[in-house]
Amino acid sequence: MNSLFRKKSTIFTFLGPALLLYSLVVFVPIIWSVYHSFYRWSGLGTKEYIGVKNFIQLFTADRNFWPVFSQTFIYTGLQITFQVGGGLALAILLVNIQKGRSILQAIFYIPVIISSVAICQIFGKLLSVSPVGIVNELLGFINSDFRQIQWLTTPKLSLLMCAMVEGYKTMGIYMVIFYSALISVPHELVEAAIIDGTTSFQCLIHIKIPYIQHIILANTVLVLNNSFRSFDIPFLLTSGGPGTTSELLASFMYKKSFSSMQYGYGSSIATVIVLICFSLAVLYMKVFTSEENSW
Amino acid sequence: MKSIHTKLRHLNLLCIFKFIVLITLAVIAIYPLIYTFLAAFKTLEEFQTLPPYYLPQSLYWNNFIEVVTKSNLPLYFGNSLIITLAVDLGVVILATMASFAIEKLDFRYNQHILIYFLLGLMIPIQCCLLPLYLMFSGIHLTNTYSGVIIPQIAFGLPLSIFLCTKFYKFLPNEIIEASVIDGCTARQLFFKIVVPMSQNIILTLTLLRTVFCWNDFIFPYTFTNSKRLQTVTLGIQDFIGAYGYTDWGKTFATVSLTIIPTLLLYFFLGKYMVAGMSEGSIKG
Numbered sequence: 001m002n003s004l005f006r007k008k009s010t011i012f013t014f015l016g017p018a019l020l021l022y023s024l025v026v027f028v029p030i031i032w033s034v035y036h037s038f039y040r041w042s043g044l045g046t047k048e049y050i051g052v053k054n055f056i057q058l059f060t061a062d063r064n065f066w067p068v069f070s071q072t073f074i075y076t077g078l079q080i081t082f083q084v085g086g087g088l089a090l091a092i093l094l095v096n097i098q099k100g101r102s103i104l105q106a107i108f109y110i111p112v113i114i115s116s117v118a119i120c121q122i123f124g125k126l127l128s129v130s131p132v133g134i135v136n137e138l139l140g141f142i143n144s145d146f147r148q149i150q151w152l153t154t155p156k157l158s159l160l161m162c163a164m165v166e167g168y169k170t171m172g173i174y175m176v177i178f179y180s181a182l183i184s185v186p187h188e189l190v191e192a193a194i195i196d197g198t199t200s201f202q203c204l205i206h207i208k209i210p211y212i213q214h215i216i217l218a219n220t221v222l223v224l225n226n227s228f229r230s231f232d233i234p235f236l237l238t239s240g241g242p243g244t245t246s247e248l249l250a251s252f253m254y255k256k257s258f259s260s261m262q263y264g265y266g267s268s269i270a271t272v273i274v275l276i277c278f279s280l281a282v283l284y285m286k287v288f289t290s291e292e293n294s295w
Numbered sequence: 296m297k298s299i300h301t302k303l304r305h306l307n308l309l310c311i312f313k314f315i316v317l318i319t320l321a322v323i324a325i326y327p328l329i330y331t332f333l334a335a336f337k338t339l340e341e342f343q344t345l346p347p348y349y350l351p352q353s354l355y356w357n358n359f360i361e362v363v364t365k366s367n368l369p370l371y372f373g374n375s376l377i378i379t380l381a382v383d384l385g386v387v388i389l390a391t392m393a394s395f396a397i398e399k400l401d402f403r404y405n406q407h408i409l410i411y412f413l414l415g416l417m418i419p420i421q422c423c424l425l426p427l428y429l430m431f432s433g434i435h436l437t438n439t440y441s442g443v444i445i446p447q448i449a450f451g452l453p454l455s456i457f458l459c460t461k462f463y464k465f466l467p468n469e470i471i472e473a474s475v476i477d478g479c480t481a482r483q484l485f486f487k488i489v490v491p492m493s494q495n496i497i498l499t500l501t502l503l504r505t506v507f508c509w510n511d512f513i514f515p516y517t518f519t520n521s522k523r524l525q526t527v528t529l530g531i532q533d534f535i536g537a538y539g540y541t542d543w544g545k546t547f548a549t550v551s552l553t554i555i556p557t558l559l560l561y562f563f564l565g566k567y568m569v570a571g572m573s574e575g576s577i578k579g
Contacts, residue, residue: 005400006400007481014396014400018390021449022415025423025445025446028426029426029427030418030422043429090317093316093317097314100314104321107321107324107325109565110558110561111324111327113506113561114328115509115528115553116510117529117532118331118510118553121550122550125543126327131343133347137346173573176573231421231513250421250422251421254421257425258425270419270425274419277419278414281417
């Protein structure tokens with residue numbers, strides 16, 4: 001084009017500030033974490049190089065790591081069910097009604113814009129036992145024993161509750177994505193299928209879903225990535241408790257780093273999370289590029 | 296004839312069924328919010344003695360009055376506003392400029408730089424907190440506004456650049472070339488031609504960042520420890536006392552007040568917000 005667009009000083013003025021800030025705040029810390037995961041350091045005093053001992057301790061000696069790791073996997077699985085499954089189900093229902101689509105869509109989207117702190121406060125109250133919250137109060141009409149269900153302080157339930165609250169908060173985003181994908185399916189395809197005598201359910205399973213399967217796949221990887229670094233809801237709703245039964249990798253790392261002052265050890269957990277997230281990022285790019293090719 | 300009739304009735308029933316399912320789900324989705332606004336009007340006694348599904352017995356404004364006049368909430372609102380505006384401004388300026396360079400300027404590594412920024416969408420924010428905390432306390436940025444603002448600008452860049460480059464791709468090159476022939480410098484070109492044409496994307500970026508920043512709690516939670524700098528999201532927890540005693544009326548009054556600004560933005564400008572969020576579909 002023009003030499004103006006190739007001038008180094010122009011490029012630098014426009015790109016420089018963003019690139020510098022982004023590198024300093026986002027990438028340098030990641031490299032810092034990976035580097036410090038090979039050291040023993042409590043923030044004060046000298047750093048001691050200990051090779052991969054942090055990782056060995058993490059994988060073999062830390063009683064909490066593998067439970068937290070598997071909880072993160074369970075949590076991720078639940079997120080895929082709620083966000084991708086639930087979002088898709090809502091989108092399908094919405095596409096199938098004639099009236100009130102936009103108002104319903106607006107309502108389902110509202111939790112997305114409310115802060116996690118507020119959501120956790122609200123749900124803490126709705127699910128509380130003393131005084132009895134609304135959930136237990138309503139369940140109490142079915143069986144009075146249900147009034148005493150301790151949603152947030154029973155080991156297996158608390159993780160499920162965190163996952164449900166997170167699903168409640170983010171489902172709306174995926175509903176909107178799948179909704180716009182579903183209405184982008186060409187009319188000719190659907191009409192041809194209906195003329196051939198398929199029911200609307202068959203049409204959904206055999207035409208619409210396959211047509212948008214790349215969007216579903218790409219968003220599944222996104223949800224995977226987002227869930228592996230989930231932090232807010234368990235941190236605020238149950239603070240990982242009772243014990244560490246609803247702790248996830250990110251909040252586990254945060255507590256190790258900030259509360260126990262084990263900077264090197266915390267960094268090694270951070271490195272594990274970064275590695276998982278980066279491999280998912282690569283996977284996402286693979287899915288994404290194959291999506292572009294197939295269109 | 297009969298078969299068509301039953302088919303129609305069947306269809307109708309199915310439609311009604313779908314509608315009922317959706318309405319039920321919508322009620323579940325919106326109920327926590329309605330409960331919050333109602334609970335803000337309840338007295339302490341009502342919380343203790345009446346079942347939670349009861350409506351407030353009267354419009355008891357005292358929770359709001361006390362929260363506004365006697366608590367730190369006005370201070371938190373001010374802090375949140377300052378931080379949000381600064382982050383919005385920083386993100387919009389840096390993101391539009393960088394996106395312009397990536398999409399329209401001519402150098403060898405455009406795509407590599409874009410991918411480098413997009414990687415930021417997948418990075419766990421919490422993994423950067425400890426190094427950032429140490430870095431910031433080294434240069435005395437903890438317990439300052441800048442300490443909360445700077446990281447939020449940086450972490451806001453990936454999504455904003457992602458959306459902005461998509462927008463600039465469709466900005467006609469002819470206009471840019473014509474203005475260069477007319478003798479514009481790069482800076483004039485950007486501020487006089489490109490920025491006025493980017494109003495929509497700037498609105499989307501601002502709205503998204505406002506919501507994310509207003510709702511954020513991890514940066515102020517980690518990088519500040521004085522009440523003086525806290526934001527509204529942290530203020531919600533002010534009425535949770537020791538021994539699990541919570542002043543629920545005031546808590547819900549605070550929650551209501553903090554979500555009203557984002558709700559208003561959503562109701563008036565929701566279209567731009569939803570478009571941006573679903574296109575990015577990534578956490579703040």
